[in-house]
Amino acid sequence: MKVIRKSKTDPESGYMSRPGKPGGFFYLDHRTVDGKCNIITDVYVTPGNVHDSMPYIERLEAQIEKFGFEVEEVALDSGYMTAPIAKKLHEKGIFSVIAYRSFRPTKQKISKYYFKYNAEKDVYICPEKQELKYKLTNREGYHQYHSNSGICSKCPRLSECTRSKNHVKVITRHIWEEHIEWIRENRLSEAGKKLYARRKETIERSFADSKELHGLRYCRMRGIEKVKEQCLLTAASQNMKKIAMMLSRKN
DSSP, rough: OOOOOSSSSTTTTTEOTTTSSSSSSEEOOOOOOOTOOEEEEEEEETTTTSTTTHHHHHHHHHHHHHHOOOOOOEEEEEGOOOOHHHHOOOTTOEEEEOOOOOOOOTTTOOGGGGGEETTTTEEOOTTTSEEEEEEEEESSSSSEEEOHHHHHHHTTEEEEEEEEOOOOOOEEEEEHHHHHHHHHHHHHHHHHHHHHHHGGGTTHHHHHHHHHOOOOTOOSSSSSHHHHHHHHHHHHHHHHHHHHHHHHHHO
């Protein structure tokens, strides 16, 4: 049974629980900055239990429609590595780099990384050169590729590969996997590495300034509309300082 936690003092907030982050009721500021001048172009506030990837495409398209932006490239952290986002960015022709989401396989288990996909035959090839053939597509949009239990039961690396009782190794591949692979290729390119390295100078710096210099580490009011006001005023202050600095340098 799924347990939904609700704050008694601020019911509009959301309970956030993430590895390496403090748990509790929070709001999230989903912010966009431009890569050239670090001007904040969008602020969107949600409860803390809304995943970062959920409003991304909607906010990207809202900015393009409202301001007429011609978006050439984007750099995102690993939380945005989802198939729908990868597909949309690829279709829009936006050069995209998304951080690698580290995978920690079970101890003494051969991960998916060691299985190579053969597009012509639509099969995966295991490290022992055996084929995993397409079996079905689940409701989440993942193709499942199953190994031959008769061959796997005799494999000397069976214990490293799977703990399945029927000796079948299952590999999944999303129906939009080619878009995810395009993102990965961008990340490994020289242009992709340079683009992602700039995140610490742009969006990460913007969030750090808002927390350390503008008091955005904590919500000063309750309710999502009032928190939105705080976030928008903070962003406006940061932008005015940034624009003033740019004009002074120009003069």
